[in-house]
Amino acid sequence: MSTNTLEKLQARFDPKAAQGMHEIFQFHFSDADSYYLDIQDGKLDVQQGEHDDPSVSLSLSTDTLKGIMNGDINGMTAFMTGKLKATGNVMLATKLTTLFPSE
Structure with missing residues (x-):
């Protein structure tokens, strides 16, 4: 995954939509390295690699x-x-567009 795509996601992150959330979104890309999004009460942390206990993969x-x-x-x-x-x-995946609204 290009850092550009990750930067766009971070720029689009809506902290208000993530208030009270404590979730890990693990992404396994068929054409790039794995990444996970760690969302903790309105804060986003993007990490490369595998999380040992993701909320959704x-x-x-x-x-x-x-x-x-x-x-x-x-x-x-x-x-x-x-x-x-x-x-x-799996229902968490439906929240991605709410957490990262398009411009």
């Missing part, structure tokens, strides 16, 4: 993530068509 390509985050790809459609695989608290 998402497996996808970086293009699929970009598409979901910019609204070109419906997350549920990506899930149903196999472009996105999720394990753990």
